[in-house]
Each structure stands twice: as structure tokens, then as C-alpha cells.
Amino acid sequence: MSKKKVADRREFLRGAAAAGAAVAAIVILPRWLTAEQEKKGDLPEMLDIKKWTYLAENHEYGYLIDVRKCIGCGMCARACKKENDVPDHYYRTWIERYLISENEEVHVDSPHGGLNGFEPVVTGFEVTKAMFVPKLCNHCENTPCSQVCPVGASYTTEEGVVLVDEKQCIGCAYCVQACPYGSRFIHPVTHTASKCTWCYHRINKGIKFGWLPACVHVCPTGTRRFGNLKDFDDPVRKAMATESVLLLQNELLTKPRVAYVGLAKAVR
Numbered sequence: 001m002s003k004k005k006v007a008d009r010r011e012f013l014r015g016a017a018a019a020g021a022a023v024a025a026i027v028i029l030p031r032w033l034t035a036e037q038e039k040k041g042d043l044p045e046m047l048d049i050k051k052w053t054y055l056a057e058n059h060e061y062g063y064l065i066d067v068r069k070c071i072g073c074g075m076c077a078r079a080c081k082k083e084n085d086v087p088d089h090y091y092r093t094w095i096e097r098y099l100i101s102e103n104e105e106v107h108v109d110s111p112h113g114g115l116n117g118f119e120p121v122v123t124g125f126e127v128t129k130a131m132f133v134p135k136l137c138n139h140c141e142n143t144p145c146s147q148v149c150p151v152g153a154s155y156t157t158e159e160g161v162v163l164v165d166e167k168q169c170i171g172c173a174y175c176v177q178a179c180p181y182g183s184r185f186i187h188p189v190t191h192t193a194s195k196c197t198w199c200y201h202r203i204n205k206g207i208k209f210g211w212l213p214a215c216v217h218v219c220p221t222g223t224r225r226f227g228n229l230k231d232f233d234d235p236v237r238k239a240m241a242t243e244s245v246l247l248l249q250n251e252l253l254t255k256p257r258v259a260y261v262g263l264a265k266a267v268r
Helices: 003-031 035-040 075-084 144-148 174-178 214-218 235-242
Strands: 061-066 093-100 106-109 129-136 154-156 162-164 224-228 258-261
Touching: 061 129, 061 235, 075 093, 075 214, 144 154, 144 174, 214 224, 224 235
Parallel strands: 061 258
Antiparallel strands: 061 224, 093 106, 093 129, 154 162
16 A cells, blocks of 8 residues: 555544544533534533533432333343442332222332333233332432431432441441331341442532433433432423422422422322
């Protein structure tokens, strides 16, 4: 191959790489660029990952689940297990199927946490309403689990994420019993309390850069959404402010940070 052809090929490859980067920017960035910035091709400093620093005080996380969109595929539960190395027969997030009659008779099941989807089931009554309901730790503002912890192992971060310090936890299971949502368990290997962390190790890298909880990241229907409630332009913040949302067992006054759209009253 002649030197000219080699040079031409290198120039072509450089051009292709630049074009690819431009396409990637077009696909990824417009979610955070204003129309004017997108037109000018500006990249705000806040979107430059090399200059961006995570500040906890600038974040307050919220989680939104639209049960009208859930198809019970179980991809979220499988992704959670893989991302967080959740042991067999335990779940940090799971899906429940609700089958409801006209008279409010209810059949609820969650085979293997909905990990592998759902097979048809006989209820004994005529089903007039059905839905799949993803569940997880609600990361409550008033946390009964943390209140009963005798050693302070359960705590809430500045962003509103409820976590467990495994080095402090003594495995007494008080928090497991106190949680009204059944979202905690004692890990069979570490013998400490374990729960959903909203994939804290991911989200503190920057949700604006796509570091979402694994369950949100893989959801094929957009059922699960996660956002920063301190960001006035965040779609989740806007949805929570404008849509009719419900909280699980709101009467307990735990102030959950997980909200639902399309939830039936029978769901607990």
C-alpha cells in the first residue's frame, strides 16, 4: 500500500472517529442541554465529567414507579442481583403480581421474587384488575429501621439514601423486623443487615452521566425512574409534582422516597 493511501486511510479513520463521537454526543447530551446550547454545540461545565465533582448537598434522590408500564419481566430483579451480588433466595428488589376482583378480593404472588417472570395462575375469582408492582426499600425520611438499631449501623446519607454500615452492624435483625416494607434481610454470609442501596456506588458517580440504579438502567418499559429532586429540570421531580402519585402505607408516616403512579388501593 502506497504512503498516500496509508495517509488517506488514517485521515478517513480520524474523520470516522470524530463523526462517531459527534453522534454519541448527539444521542447522549441533549437530555441535559437546552435547545439553545444544543444548537450552538455548547457543553456546559456541569456536563464535562472531567470537571464535574459530586457534591452530596446538591442531591436529594427520588424514585418513581409507574405500575401501568410494568410487564413483570424480572429484568430489574436479575440486574440487581448481578450488580450487588445478592445471595440466592434473597432480594433487594422484587416484583409482586396483584390480581383483584370487582369485590376487592385479592390474589398476590411473587414467584422467586418475580426474577423469571410470571406464569398464569388460577385465583378462584374473576379478575377485573391486574398489575405488576415492583418493590424495594423506600428509603424513608422517618426510618423505623434506623430508629431501632442499637449500634447506629443504619443511617441516612445527606442525599436521602438509607444505608447500613456492615462494620458496625451486629446482625441483631431489629431493623429487619421494624421495616414495614419487608425490604431488609440478614445476609447469610456476612450475617449483617442487607438491603437496597439504590446502587449508591453507581449514583454518586453522577446520574446525569447515566449512572442510574441497575434496576432502573435495565428496565425496558420505563417503569422505574430515578432522579434528583433538587434539580428543577429533573423529569422525576416534575412528574412527582404534576402526576397523581401514591406512597405505600402512607398512613405509617414513614415518608417514603419511592412514589408510585397507577397504584391500586389493594396494594400494600
